[in-house]
Amino acid sequence: MWGRLSLDALPHDMITIGGVVGGGLALLAAVAALTYFKKWRWLWTNWLTSLDPKKIGVMYLVVATIMLLRGLADASMLRAQQAIFATSDAGPISSDMFQQVFSAHGTIMIFFVAMGALFGLLNLIVPLQIGSRDVAFPMLNSISFWLFVAGMVLMNVSLAVGEFSTAGWLAYPPLSGLEYSPGTGVDYWIWSLQIAGIGSLLSGINFLITIFTLRRPGMTLKKMPIFIWAVIGCLLLVAFAFPILTATLSLLSLDRTIGTHFFTSTMGGNPMMYVNLIWAWGHPEVYILVLPAFGIFSEIVPVFSKKRLFGYTSMVVALMAITILSFTVWLHHFFTMGAGANVNAFFGIMTMVIAIPTGVKVFNWIFTMFRGRVTFATPMLWFMGFVVTFTIGGLTGVLLAVPGIDFQVHNSLFLVAHFHNMIIGGVLFGFFAGVTYWWPKFTGFRLHEGLGKIAFWCWLIGFMLAFLPLYALGLMGAARRIDGYDASLGWQELFVVAGIGMLVILVGVLFQVLQVAYSVWKRRELRVGSDPWGGRTLEWSTSTPIAEYNFAQLTPVTHRDEFWEQKRPGHNKQAAPALTSIQVPKNTSLGIVIGMLAGVIGFAIIWHIWWLAFVCLVATIVTVIVATLREDTERIITVDEIVETEKRLRGATS
Amino acid sequence: MSTLALRDLKLLNFKTNSGFWLYLMTDCILFASLFATYIVLHGGTAGGPTSRDIFELPMALTETIILLTSSFTCGLALLALRQENLKQLVVWLGVTYVLGIAFLTIELTEFSSLIQAGHGWQQSAFLSAFFTLVGTHGLHIFIGLLWLFTMVIVLFKRGFTPKLKRQLGLFALFWHFLDLVWIFIFTVVYLMGVMPS
Numbered sequence: 001m002w003g004r005l006s007l008d009a010l011p012h013d014m015i016t017i018g019g020v021v022g023g024g025l026a027l028l029a030a031v032a033a034l035t036y037f038k039k040w041r042w043l044w045t046n047w048l049t050s051l052d053p054k055k056i057g058v059m060y061l062v063v064a065t066i067m068l069l070r071g072l073a074d075a076s077m078l079r080a081q082q083a084i085f086a087t088s089d090a091g092p093i094s095s096d097m098f099q100q101v102f103s104a105h106g107t108i109m110i111f112f113v114a115m116g117a118l119f120g121l122l123n124l125i126v127p128l129q130i131g132s133r134d135v136a137f138p139m140l141n142s143i144s145f146w147l148f149v150a151g152m153v154l155m156n157v158s159l160a161v162g163e164f165s166t167a168g169w170l171a172y173p174p175l176s177g178l179e180y181s182p183g184t185g186v187d188y189w190i191w192s193l194q195i196a197g198i199g200s201l202l203s204g205i206n207f208l209i210t211i212f213t214l215r216r217p218g219m220t221l222k223k224m225p226i227f228i229w230a231v232i233g234c235l236l237l238v239a240f241a242f243p244i245l246t247a248t249l250s251l252l253s254l255d256r257t258i259g260t261h262f263f264t265s266t267m268g269g270n271p272m273m274y275v276n277l278i279w280a281w282g283h284p285e286v287y288i289l290v291l292p293a294f295g296i297f298s299e300i301v302p303v304f305s306k307k308r309l310f311g312y313t314s315m316v317v318a319l320m321a322i323t324i325l326s327f328t329v330w331l332h333h334f335f336t337m338g339a340g341a342n343v344n345a346f347f348g349i350m351t352m353v354i355a356i357p358t359g360v361k362v363f364n365w366i367f368t369m370f371r372g373r374v375t376f377a378t379p380m381l382w383f384m385g386f387v388v389t390f391t392i393g394g395l396t397g398v399l400l401a402v403p404g405i406d407f408q409v410h411n412s413l414f415l416v417a418h419f420h421n422m423i424i425g426g427v428l429f430g431f432f433a434g435v436t437y438w439w440p441k442f443t444g445f446r447l448h449e450g451l452g453k454i455a456f457w458c459w460l461i462g463f464m465l466a467f468l469p470l471y472a473l474g475l476m477g478a479a480r481r482i483d484g485y486d487a488s489l490g491w492q493e494l495f496v497v498a499g500i501g502m503l504v505i506l507v508g509v510l511f512q513v514l515q516v517a518y519s520v521w522k523r524r525e526l527r528v529g530s531d532p533w534g535g536r537t538l539e540w541s542t543s544t545p546i547a548e549y550n551f552a553q554l555t556p557v558t559h560r561d562e563f564w565e566q567k568r569p570g571h572n573k574q575a576a577p578a579l580t581s582i583q584v585p586k587n588t589s590l591g592i593v594i595g596m597l598a599g600v601i602g603f604a605i606i607w608h609i610w611w612l613a614f615v616c617l618v619a620t621i622v623t624v625i626v627a628t629l630r631e632d633t634e635r636i637i638t639v640d641e642i643v644e645t646e647k648r649l650r651g652a653t654s
Numbered sequence: 655m656s657t658l659a660l661r662d663l664k665l666l667n668f669k670t671n672s673g674f675w676l677y678l679m680t681d682c683i684l685f686a687s688l689f690a691t692y693i694v695l696h697g698g699t700a701g702g703p704t705s706r707d708i709f710e711l712p713m714a715l716t717e718t719i720i721l722l723t724s725s726f727t728c729g730l731a732l733l734a735l736r737q738e739n740l741k742q743l744v745v746w747l748g749v750t751y752v753l754g755i756a757f758l759t760i761e762l763t764e765f766s767s768l769i770q771a772g773h774g775w776q777q778s779a780f781l782s783a784f785f786t787l788v789g790t791h792g793l794h795i796f797i798g799l800l801w802l803f804t805m806v807i808v809l810f811k812r813g814f815t816p817k818l819k820r821q822l823g824l825f826a827l828f829w830h831f832l833d834l835v836w837i838f839i840f841t842v843v844y845l846m847g848v849m850p851s
Contacts, residue, residue, distance in 0.1 A: 136669045201680060209673045213665065243680045247687035251786065260775050260782035261700070262691065268698025268779030273691060583662070625804050628821070
């Protein structure tokens with residue numbers, strides 16, 4: 001009846017039990033608070049069933065933040081183990097658990113933090129920046145979000161019921177095959193990624209179509225804000241890389257459940273096929289994460305330098321070049337496969353080539369600052385930190401691109417240091433900058449500057465302390481993913497330094513939490529208008545708080561930095577079209593229903609509860625059919641209501 | 655107001671059509687991954703049968719003809735839709751449906767005879783890849799038939815709504831796309847599979 005599921009699936013060791021109890025208590029506290037303050041209906045109608053991208057975006061960011069905290073907790077355990085206990089056998093973390101922790105850390109940080117933050121920002125910013133009222137398919141957007149949540153829940157359920165994968169964040173076979181990982185861990189990994197991945201794919205389609213069909217009249221491709229160009233690159237990669245992930249995970253899952261032989265080492269299977277496929281998705285994925293960060297910085301630098309972006313066209317060309325090139329380098333993740341000198345040379349050269357457009361972008365940002373009136377607000381600090389860390393990471397990346405060197409440092413901590421340099425320094429700093437920058441647009445108040453700056457310096461110094469030693473350790477021969485090493489190797493001092501770096505980062509995170517809490521508390525004093533930074537693009541032209549329909553009139557656009565031009569004296573204002581009534585989508589619970597069903601399907605397949613999977617699959621199909629048959633999905637906002645809303649919102653800010 | 659409604663409808667049609675096209679492209683990548691896997695694992699027979707031992711061209715050719723014909727009748731249905739000719743539309747959609755069922759039946763017969771002969775997907779990597787590639791196409795056909803079925807019911811209930819017209823257009827795209835994928839399957843899996851090496 002219940003497949004593989006039994007009471008044995010509950011956790012046994014103290015650390016996991018602690019995590020489960022802690023998480024459970026936090027959840028219970030949230031439920032209790034919602035009940036006590038009678039906020040359930042508010043939560044349901046204002047948030048969970050809403051189709052407003054501004055709200056879906058906030059929900060994405062909330063989930064990503066919570067997952068960031070979990071990912072950091074995992075990282076702290078890894079650092080503690082390697083710094084303190086690795087030379088003895090007596091540490092609190094067993095080998096098996098250590099493997100689960102690093103697998104979970106990587107999976108969570110990429111899929112549920114970075115991807116969550118990415119789609120959160122896309123939801124918040126893209127419709128506003130292109131001067132649109134909504135995304136192309138609002139209901140699909142909600143379904144994407146709830147699939148993301150379903151994957152996230154499944155991932156965290158593995159803590160309480162069963163186990164997580166021990167095969168690393170990309171689960172290479174044959175280790176992830178049935179023979180070496182017979183438990184449920186790899187299945188949890190597969191299905192949480194599969195469900196969230198389908199959500200990402202649908203979002204990718206949705207936002208690309210949004211950008212291509214819903215731009216403000218007059219906003220030609222060459223007048224689009226640069227962030228939108230970066231997002232187009234990112235979304236093209238989502239659309240063309242995520243299907244590969246879907247296929248690959250399906251094949252691995254078939255190997256594990258119905259006994260196929262795609263990636264087994266026997267019966268004609270080929271494990272390296274998996275490695276090729278997963279990196280054909282995985283390398284573009286890296287750029288899916290970092291291109292939006294490039295876009296964010298390209299918005300921030302001109303605003304805080306009071307200059308227009310240097311080299312817009314070259315920036316666009318660079319973005320598109322990276323988009324295309326990112327599909328031609330996947331093999332550099334496994335030069336040691338033995339594809340031969342010529343193949344390795346090709347991929348090595350392509351990898352070095354991709355550094356050129358990236359370098360172009362760095363110079364463009366710096367030239368934007370040159371002779372500008374630069375203010376060093378927190379977003380700008382994150383940018384400066386990014387340039388330094390990202391350049392270091394880029395340089396070590398070019399080193400790794402040389403196959404000969406790669407053979408030496410392959411699978412070592414040198415590599416770990418390199419990609420953390422790119423992902424923390426590039427992606428994470430970018431998202432922190434973006435959130436700080438756009439925060440006042442959606443809340444009406446700034447984040448506290450002083451606390452933000454302390455947090456930044458902790459992150460930057462902590463990052464250097466935590467990861468620069470790993471380069472040295474990697475060159476000294478320390479492999480990645482080790483939970484123990486011989487004391488005579490003399491590695492411990494460097495690991496201790498890295499551990500201290502982790503502590504400094506944690507202090508930085510503490511200051512970020514403080515910053516948000518303090519800013520919410522002091523929101524009256526930190527209150528700002530609708531355009532606190534002197535913005536250049538359309539999102540700053542709306543009132544704050546933003547009306548549900550974003551813009552009352554869709555006035556044609558004439559400039560690239562449209563809002564900046566509008567604010568200049570002597571600007572010829574375009575005649576605004578007359579107000580008309582606006583259609584907005586009604587709330588619907590279909591997204592949350594489909595998300596829940598998908599989560600249960602995943603859980604049922606993991607535990608081999610086939611009847612439950614089948615029932616939920618049928619229910620999902622029925623729900624989808626019902627969703628497509630729905631009529632009366634729109635609500636009309638009349639002209640009178642718009643006039644009144646505008647008066648109220650504009651009055652509130654002026 | 656009516657011109658505005660018309661403009662809204664045009665935008666909606668445009669959005670939906672481009673979205674569906676993009677979805678088809680992503681599906682294309684999915685199939686491309688499966689094709690790549692099939693080609694790489696084609697030789698991985700592990701002592702089991704090779705493609706030359708088990709594939710029967712007449713059966714695959716029949717499937718091809720049936721699917722191509724169903725694409726043609728689907729096109730005729732679309733013409734009937736343009737003229738809002740309900741009777742013709744239902745007839746052609748019905749023929750498309752029956753042909754789709756026939757295709758699936760032949761495919762499943764082939765699968766089951768292979769399995770009964772002991773050549774299931776567990777036997778070798780080659781067979782795993784074969785069943786998965788062809789089966790994924792079959793699954794798409796099945797979903798298409800399900801979709802067609804619900805649309806015909808809605809057609810009887812609500813008549814020619816703009817939404818239904820749009821959906822039938824998308825279905826036709828989907829159906830032609832599956833046809834195209836099948837041409838590749840027929841070529842790469844069956845024709846090249848029986849070629850003497």
